[in-house]
Amino acid sequence: GMRRGLVGAQARLAGDKKSRMRAPCTALGAPSLIFLHGISTISFQTWLSQFKQLKDYALPNSSWSQGMMDLYSKFLEMCKDGTWKRIPSYNRTVDHIPGKAGSNEKEQKKTRLFLRSMDAEGVGFEYAMFFNPSEKRMVCLFQPGPYLEGPPGFAHGGSTAAIIDSTVGSCALVVAGRAMTANLSINYRSPIPLGSVVLVDSKVDQVEERKVFLSCEVRSIDGQTLHAEATGKDLAAGFHR
Numbered sequence: 001g002m003r004r005g006l007v008g009a010q011a012r013l014a015g016d017k018k019s020r021m022r023a024p025c026t027a028l029g030a031p032s033l034i035f036l037h038g039i040s041t042i043s044f045q046t047w048l049s050q051f052k053q054l055k056d057y058a059l060p061n062s063s064w065s066q067g068m069m070d071l072y073s074k075f076l077e078m079c080k081d082g083t084w085k086r087i088p089s090y091n092r093t094v095d096h097i098p099g100k101a102g103s104n105e106k107e108q109k110k111t112r113l114f115l116r117s118m119d120a121e122g123v124g125f126e127y128a129m130f131f132n133p134s135e136k137r138m139v140c141l142f143q144p145g146p147y148l149e150g151p152p153g154f155a156h157g158g159s160t161a162a163i164i165d166s167t168v169g170s171c172a173l174v175v176a177g178r179a180m181t182a183n184l185s186i187n188y189r190s191p192i193p194l195g196s197v198v199l200v201d202s203k204v205d206q207v208e209e210r211k212v213f214l215s216c217e218v219r220s221i222d223g224q225t226l227h228a229e230a231t232g233k234d235l236a237a238g239f240h241r
């Protein structure tokens with residue numbers, strides 16, 4: 001079982017490499033498809049990463065379960081017509097910022113994006129995000145690993161908050177440009193088993209000047225179990241005073 005799963009994941013990984021070459025999925029070299037500020041930023045980063053050879057952590061690895069692989073393939077398929085965009089992910093925050101990607105400044109070498117802080121595959125946050133521009137919706141496929149334990153066998157509430165914050169934050173970032181979470185309110189409805197796969201589904205509900213109102217649900221793949229629901233407010237730019 002384990003071995004078969006690994007081979008399957010590698011085969012899919014090879015397939016994914018091919019699909020990364022297709023323009024609509026990563027918005028690579030397709031400026032006419034790019035109309036949102038954040039998407040153009042992300043396509044720029046994707047383009048740049050080809051040259052800087054940054055490791056993209058949102059690609060399948062051997063720790064991904066069959067459920068995670070199946071869901072990933074499903075979303076990748078929905079990228080083909082441009083309805084969804086795959087969002088690349090790097091382990092340093094700075095590599096997401098145009099003009100700073102691949103930076104070798106001393107201070108920036110020491111820092112890491114919190115969710116990519118663990119080196120071993122599968123022990124912490126395994127996740128991949130996809131964005132739907134017309135729905136202003138960011139989904140995150142999330143497989144919590146054994147080092148995210150809170151109650152025995154289940155994800156720590158702080159890790160759930162972190163993945164929600166990142167998904168909601170990325171959604172605000174793509175829709176409104178540079179933004180910070182000002183407020184995040186979470187209701188935990190049902191514990192998330194470690195090693196399971198959940199879908200973190202967030203969307204922008206309203207934008208009022210700098211204020212970006214978002215909502216989010218965390219559900220099991222079959223949609224039957226509501227693990228958490230959240231509302232949040234991000235504030236776009238101007239926070240750097």
Ligand SMILES: CCCCCCCCCC(=O)SCCNC(=O)CCNC(=O)[C@H](O)C(C)(C)COP(=O)(O)OP(=O)(O)OC[C@H]1O[C@@H](n2cnc3c(N)ncnc32)[C@H](O)[C@@H]1OP(=O)(O)O
Nearest residue numbers: 093096165166169170180181182183211233235237238239
């Ligand atoms: C790159 C790869 C992807 C990475 C994604 C990772 C995403 C991670 C997201 C995060 O974790 S961000 C880090 C956690 N957040 C923070 O540390 C934010 C800390 N807080 C601040 O920096 C400031 O308080 C903030 C920028 C949020 C707001 O300060 P501002 O000076 O810009 O706003 P100001 O205080 O003038 O308020 C503007 C409006 O927002 C309202 N507001 C501000 N803070 C609020 C709040 N907390 N709750 C509700 N409303 C709030 C405020 O009342 C006001 O409303 P009105 O215009 O109607 O008067």
